[in-house]
Amino acid sequence: MRGLSSVYRISELAEKVGLSRSALLYYESKDLLRGVRQTNGYRMYTEKDVQQVHLLRQLQAGGLTLKECRLVLDSKVQRSVLERRMQQLDNEIAQKQEARTLLAALLGQGSLRQWHQQTDKLAPDAHLDWLKQQGFNEQQALHLKWLSKDMNEHDQYMTDFMKVFEPLDRWGPGCDFDSLKALSKLPTSPTKIIDIGCGKGFSTRLLAQHTQAQIVAVDNEQSALDQLSDCLVEQQLDGQVTLSCASMTELPFAPKSFNCIWAESSAYIMGVEQALCQWRKLLADGGFMVVSDLVWLTDTPDSEAVEFWKGEYPDMQTVERRLDQIRQAGFFLIDHFTLSEQAWDNYYLPLEARIGKLKNSMPSSNAIADIEHEIAIYKRNQGDFGYQMFILQRRS
Structure with a gap:
């Protein structure tokens, strides 16, 4: 077992920390890792470098960018850097949650009402064409756009809607x-x-x-x-x-x-x-x-x-x-x-x-x-x- 005085070539370091050689070279280009080039041309790294890479990856796991990691490694942690990054992560999480909610709704696991309304407002013609591609005929697609606003619940909605309206004489204001x-x-x-x-x-x-x-x-x-x-x-x-x-x-x-x-x-x-x-x-x-x-x-x-x-x-x-x-x-x-x-x-x-x-x-x-x-x-x-x-x- 090598001690703190052990040295590693870059391929050995990569194997030890579970990263690719190119990833380590990228870290080095960003001055996050400092190998010493030998007279034979090989870069050599110490056990201290192994621990530096592990620390770097732990910081990255907290969502820090490599630029932010360097700031944290080179000086005392600045709360403003962490707070700014945490806010960015919160925004990204919210966006991903919205994306997941939409995907779940498209899979029939939630309501698509708000999405249909927003899409129809932004791109009404494209929305209608897309509904037709999903298997709705034009009449069904128009009913979905203006009435049910949710293709997952459309059939039941229209059944209820027609049950209400069918016996009525007028289906809109007029005299x-x-x-x-x-x-x-x-x-x-x-x-x-x-x-x-x-x-x-x-x-x-x-x-x-x-x-x-x-x-x-x-x-x-x-x-x-x-x-x-x-x-x-x-x-x-x-x-x-x-x-x-x-x-x-x-x-x-x-x-x-x-x-x-x-x-x-x-x-x-x-x-x-x-x-x-x-x-x-x-x-x-x-x-x-x-x-x-x-x-x-x-x-x-x-x-x-x-x-x-x-x-x-x-x-x-x-x-x-x-x-x-x-x-x-x-x-x-x-x-x-x-x-x-x-x-x-x-x-x-x-x-x-x-x-x-x-x-x-x-x-x-x-x-x-x-x-x-x-x-x-x-x-x-x-x-x-x-x-x-x-x-x-x-x-x-």
């Missing part, structure tokens, strides 16, 4: 008075209308009753179209309306096929700016578009409402901002107005009653909890936000 008011603002009566995101067809039926137009009603929810079909037959309006189960992002119609686009409470699904630009191609020169969107009605909304809609509708804008986007998309503004309180009552009152019937039998439903939260936000912050109806004309 006949507001729709007819918008129709009355058009300078001429349209003859070819496409109703995009028609749902169960309240606006479709009104347009058929109050115009002579041929109407195409589009939605990607076949069950809603089936109910609309029954209503059209019952009201003898089926000869005036064609139903189309299609995505609003890939409408199967030729350019300039219509002289009016109608879209109540649906453009947000693909993004209002994108909808304005993409749907404009379907309009004949001088054609009209009637579109409603949820907007801020004040420049100083309550912080509770802001925080809520930041997660539910990140692209929510003021009326003035939407008007700027409308002009930039190539439209004249004919008129605009805020939907009446009746439009909200038509939606929330039946919805609230439906929740009351189901809640006791579905106590752990995230879908019901989300709906209740939205209704509460509306009640506490009426006047801060609302649906705005925009009546537009395409510029040539």
Whole structure:
């Protein structure tokens, strides 16, 4: 057994301390190890060097960088160096914990809600494409983006959601008075209308009753179209309306096929700016578009409402901002107005009653909890936000 006077070549030292030769040479280049070169060209190291390497590795185990290790080895330990490094390590641990939490959620071992919300805000189109790559069709991906916000819980969430909404007539705020008011603002009566995101067809039926137009009603929810079909037959309006189960992002119609686009409470699904630009191609020169969107009605909304809609509708804008986007998309503004309180009552009152019937039998439903939260936000912050109806004309 060698004593303190023993000497080692670098390969022997490497074997003794369990490091590679190149690692020791790197330590030496940083002046953390000082071998003595012999006349034969070999570097020689003593037992003191062995212990220096062991001490160095112990300091590194505390998270110190090699530069910090040198400071600690050459002088009295400075608390500021250790405190700074500990704070950096705490930050790194927090980041790694976030990464682990995300990986666990992607493996189905936690909630992905916050991640989906953040991703959709930062990269909505890429997020949608990624969801499709995970096996969701477009309808499912859109429902996930806007409703469940967690692909691990999506199926159960949508089962609960549809159980709530299926028997209800309206799936969003609206009323006949507001729709007819918008129709009355058009300078001429349209003859070819496409109703995009028609749902169960309240606006479709009104347009058929109050115009002579041929109407195409589009939605990607076949069950809603089936109910609309029954209503059209019952009201003898089926000869005036064609139903189309299609995505609003890939409408199967030729350019300039219509002289009016109608879209109540649906453009947000693909993004209002994108909808304005993409749907404009379907309009004949001088054609009209009637579109409603949820907007801020004040420049100083309550912080509770802001925080809520930041997660539910990140692209929510003021009326003035939407008007700027409308002009930039190539439209004249004919008129605009805020939907009446009746439009909200038509939606929330039946919805609230439906929740009351189901809640006791579905106590752990995230879908019901989300709906209740939205209704509460509306009640506490009426006047801060609302649906705005925009009546537009395409510029040539």
